[in-house]
Amino acid sequence: MPTITLVQGDITREHADAIVNAANSSLLGGGGVDGAIHRRGGPAILAECRRLRAGHLGKGLPTGRAVATTAGDLDARWVIHTVGPVYSAAEDRSDLLASCYRESLRVADELGARTVAFPAISTGVYRWPLDDAARIAVETVKTAGTSVAEVRFVLFDDRAHQAFAARVG
Template sequence: MVTIALVQGNITEQHVDAIVNAANSSLLGGGGVDGAIHRAGGPEILAACRALRASHYGKGLPTGKAVATTAGRLPARWVIHTVGPRFTHDEDRSELLASCYRESLRAADELGARTVAFPAISTGIYGWPIDDGARIAVETVREARTSVEEVRFVLFDQRAYEAFAAQVR
C-alpha cells in the first residue's frame, strides 16, 4: 500500500525518485508547475522533451497520458510529464484527470521509482476545482496497483494543502 504524504512547498525542491510535471501537450515548457520544472531542471529536460516530440510524440502528449525524461538539475532522478484535462462544466473529464495519476504511477513503476512527488494536476490554469481535484488524486493513488512506496503531494498554497488534507484523513 502506498504511503501518502503532503507537503506545502515547491515541487522542484523535492528529493524523490520522480517528480510529476503537470505539462502541456507540447512538452516544451509553459507556465505554472511546467515552467518551474523546466526552469529549475535546466536545458536537459527541454532537450529530452524535444527528442520525444521528434520521435513518438510528434503531435504532442495526449491528455491523460504520461512519459518520463531525465530530471536534469533537479534533485530527482526523473520527471514524469502528464497532461491534465482542462475543467469544463459541459463535459465530465474526471476519468482523464484520474488517468494522469494512474499513468504517472505506471511510468514510475517502469522506471523503478519508489518515491514520487505530484502537484495538484489541472487545478491551476486548467481550472479544475481544488476540492474535486484533491478527491480524484487521492482516490486514484489509493486504488492504484503500483510498486511506488510513497506518493508525496506537493501543494503550492495553504488552500490546496487543506483540500488534500481533507481527503487523506
C-alpha cells in the same frame, strides 16, 4: 497502497525518485509547475522533450498520458510529464484527470521509482475545482496497483494543502 504524504511548498525543491510535471501537450515548457520544472531542471529536460517530439510523440503528449525524461538539475532521477484536462462544467473529464495519476504511477513503476512527488494536476490555469481534484487524486492513488512506496502531494499553498488533507484523512 503507497504511503501518502502532504507537503506545502515548491515541487522543484523536492527530493524524490520522480517528480511529476503538470505539462502541456507540447512538452516544451509553459507556465505554472511546467515552467518552474523546466527552469530549475535546466536544458537537459527540454532537450529530451524535443527528442520525444521528434520521435513517437510528434503530435504531442495526449491528455491523461505520461512519459518520463531526465530530471536535469532537479533533486530527482526522473521527471514524469503528464497532461491534465482543462476543467469543463459541461463535460465530465474526471476519468482523464484520474488517468494522469494512474499513468504517472505506471511510468514510475516501469522506471523502478519508489518515491513520487505530484503537484495538484489541472488546478491552476486548467481551473479544476480544488476539492474535486483532491478527491480524484487521492482516490486514484489509493486504488492504483503500484510498487511506489511513497506518493507525496506537493501543494503550493495552504488552501490546496487543506483540500488534500481533508481527503487523505
